[in-house]
Amino acid sequence: MRRTLVPSALALILVAGLATRAAAYEAMAVTDGGTLSGTVKFQGTAPPPAKLEVTKDPEVCGKEKTSPDLVVGSDGALANVVVTVKAQKGKKLEPPAQNPTFDQKTCEYKPHVLAFPAGSTVDVLNSDGILHNIHTFGTANPPSNQAQPKFKPKIQVKVEKPETIQVKCDVHGWMSAWWVSTDQPYVAVTDASGAFKITDLPPGDYEVELWQEKLGKKTEKVSIKPKEDTKVAWSMTKS
Ligand SMILES: [Cu+2]
Numbered sequence: 001m002r003r004t005l006v007p008s009a010l011a012l013i014l015v016a017g018l019a020t021r022a023a024a025y026e027a028m029a030v031t032d033g034g035t036l037s038g039t040v041k042f043q044g045t046a047p048p049p050a051k052l053e054v055t056k057d058p059e060v061c062g063k064e065k066t067s068p069d070l071v072v073g074s075d076g077a078l079a080n081v082v083v084t085v086k087a088q089k090g091k092k093l094e095p096p097a098q099n100p101t102f103d104q105k106t107c108e109y110k111p112h113v114l115a116f117p118a119g120s121t122v123d124v125l126n127s128d129g130i131l132h133n134i135h136t137f138g139t140a141n142p143p144s145n146q147a148q149p150k151f152k153p154k155i156q157v158k159v160e161k162p163e164t165i166q167v168k169c170d171v172h173g174w175m176s177a178w179w180v181s182t183d184q185p186y187v188a189v190t191d192a193s194g195a196f197k198i199t200d201l202p203p204g205d206y207e208v209e210l211w212q213e214k215l216g217k218k219t220e221k222v223s224i225k226p227k228e229d230t231k232v233a234w235s236m237t238k239s
Helices: 002-020
Strands: 034-042 051-053 064-066 082-085 101-105 108-110 113-117 121-126 132-137 145-148 154-158 163-169 176-182 187-189 195-201 204-212 216-224 229-236
Touching: 034 216, 082 176, 082 195, 113 187, 132 154, 145 154, 176 187, 187 195, 204 229, 216 229
Parallel strands: 034 229, 101 121, 113 176
Antiparallel strands: 034 195, 051 064, 082 187, 082 204, 101 108, 121 154, 132 145, 132 163, 163 176, 204 216
């Protein structure tokens, strides 16, 4: 019995593997697109922001830092949530005309979460005039590990593959950020008021993934109507 079971089990695994492979995103003209806009809030009482000790260059960095890994405004506004509409087709995915910029200022990354289409080149700036070392921890993309002394105001890093990548500084251990390289264009990051907006969506029903580095993932559902703005008020909390 066992001998005959093994090949059929193998065949099942192969079939399951093929069936779960995600379909590639398909570009098409969007003429009657709708908008998804709204806010994400932290549900419940937010923990006080963690304090990070500054161990180097306090004259530029300051004496103490507030951790950027969970930024909640006074009314619960949740910043730095990556909102991804799981669209299979829609407007073309292409790198922006202007490279996304990623600055190092008072030993913090600006912005803390940067989303861009795969294939983009990130302009890494150093506004501080001191040595930083930008280090990306991708797996689909080769890691980039480059010193950026004050005489190098700009480094360019091309990110070919879709992936969420942590970025750290090897000089200042508290510096951390995320690059979100996407395989489709319907992605936004919430601002300090928890707001986001995604336009030109082909009408239809979608799953929307929310991701925040400390809170993890959450899935919502929306229905997008032609030329209408669908407004949502979502929340996330610690699981
Ligand atoms: Cu640094």
